[in-house]
Amino acid sequence: MDRRPGLSARLKLTLSYAGFLMVAGVLLLAVVWVFLLRYVPDVVDRAAPPGRAVLITGPSRSDLLDAFVPKASIALGSLLVFGLVGGWFLAGRMLTPLARITAATRVAAGGSLAHRVRLEGRKDEFRELADSFDAMLARLEAQVAEQQRFAANASHELRTPLAVTQTLLDVARKDPDRDNGELVERLHAVNARAIELTEALLLLSRADQRSFVREPVDLSLVAEEAVETLLPLAEERGVEIETLGDVAPTLGSHALLLQLGTNLLHNAIVHNLPEAGTVWITTGVGPRGAVLTVESTGEKVAPQVASTLVEPFQRGSSRVRSDHAGVGLGLAIVKSVTQAHGGTLTLDPRAGGGLSVTVQLPAAPASPPARR
The missing domain is CATH 3.30.565.10 (Histidine kinase-like ATPase, C-terminal domain)
Structure with missing residues (x-):
């Protein structure tokens, strides 16, 4: 099936890691900003009596905003770069087992069923996938070998009655005065055996294909x-x-x-x-x-x-x-x-x-x- 090219799984994971890291950074800076605003007074103290002068010794909220926004932008930019680089590295590490499974799949698609992934490490989702794939390859290899052996044996078994029939017909053609009764009986026995073998092969094929109603x-x-x-x-x-x-x-x-x-x-x-x-x-x-x-x-x-x-x-x-x-x-x-x-x-x-x-x-x- 032809598919349009799209983003790789590694790039998707990288963007996901970086995006999540950016969201977490924005939320963290928002919490810091709210926390600072709570303890920074306005330029005018609204609780002071009218007509009284108020001395402001600390920075105002406008000063804090002017100082906070550039630093926050630099921090988010650095966080984005760090998220992309680190996400690309982590995604590569996470997808390494999948790359091995993909390589093994391509080898199997080329006709080599003896290849195995044999993924090391403790059990996780990738190990379960690799083990299941190895088990599938083992079953396929065994079935293919069995089918090849069966085909060779079936060819040999079917060739025997055909060869006997050919021999009997050759003898009858070379000796036209020979009694045909015995020939017919022997041909009937050989033909019956060939029919029995063919029916058994068809029944065996039907069972192997599991094409029946339960x-x-x-x-x-x-x-x-x-x-x-x-x-x-x-x-x-x-x-x-x-x-x-x-x-x-x-x-x-x-x-x-x-x-x-x-x-x-x-x-x-x-x-x-x-x-x-x-x-x-x-x-x-x-x-x-x-x-x-x-x-x-x-x-x-x-x-x-x-x-x-x-x-x-x-x-x-x-x-x-x-x-x-x-x-x-x-x-x-x-x-x-x-x-x-x-x-x-x-x-x-x-x-x-x-x-x-x-x-x-x-x-x-x-x-x-x-x-x-």
């Missing part, structure tokens, strides 16, 4: 819907699902929160024990808001591996099943949906194997009582 949602009902959807898969794999659903109201997108619950439950079913696995789903209200916990049996997961499972396209090698490997975005979507709703996601390996995943979301505000 409405009251009960996490216990979300958990019930997820269980009804995935119950056939759980029965097929011999996984038992146990639910303990207390009311857990929150605000958010029902569709995204349902996807969150479905992803958590699907992950718990697929990466469970080969036989006699169990999944526990609990909902309720904790000190920090609504809570959804999905706990499952399974192979032991190292803490350092658990912390990386929420990253896009990250899979624990010991947890991958060949028939349901997924696209590597299940927990990444859960993390994005949780953050978009202002919540927290916690992954804790269970001592006996498996994972315990807890989602905490802000509780929905209590509705006002109905008027009678």
Whole structure:
């Protein structure tokens, strides 16, 4: 945005300091003048009896005025010069942190997000501004790095089905007598995986952009819907699902929160024990808001591996099943949906194997009582 040039902040502060100093000087001289007038007599003593001569030994008010005005003018002029010089110096000292913040902003605008202000000294308004700016730069740098990593991983994941498709088509073109039934089946599987990956990427982008309408949602009902959807898969794999659903109201997108619950439950079913696995789903209200916990049996997961499972396209090698490997975005979507709703996601390996995943979301505000 083009703006007309104006006075600098330093000059404005200088004029403000000098102006205030001048006002204070004028008021001080006015008080001195009033004080002097109170103790200086007039040329004629109005209280003396008529006809009596009065001897005036001190200066008159007119003499005092002639002597006071030039000295007061010199004092105000000196005060103005002192106020301008001192105000310019003080304003420069006060605005030094702002200059550093401005320089850091220009560096960041040039594309370098690694630069930090790192303002020294005790906490004040400028330090709070500098610390907030550093924190913003840190978040931006982390998000940009994550987006770059995500773009690279997404390109790699999408290139794989396209390369497989191209290979199958090349083989079919070179061998026209080959049975096309097997080719169609393999192309269908590859295409289905590409569609699944694309839909997951779109859902992840929607959660990251937070482009949804917030409405009251009960996490216990979300958990019930997820269980009804995935119950056939759980029965097929011999996984038992146990639910303990207390009311857990929150605000958010029902569709995204349902996807969150479905992803958590699907992950718990697929990466469970080969036989006699169990999944526990609990909902309720904790000190920090609504809570959804999905706990499952399974192979032991190292803490350092658990912390990386929420990253896009990250899979624990010991947890991958060949028939349901997924696209590597299940927990990444859960993390994005949780953050978009202002919540927290916690992954804790269970001592006996498996994972315990807890989602905490802000509780929905209590509705006002109905008027009678």
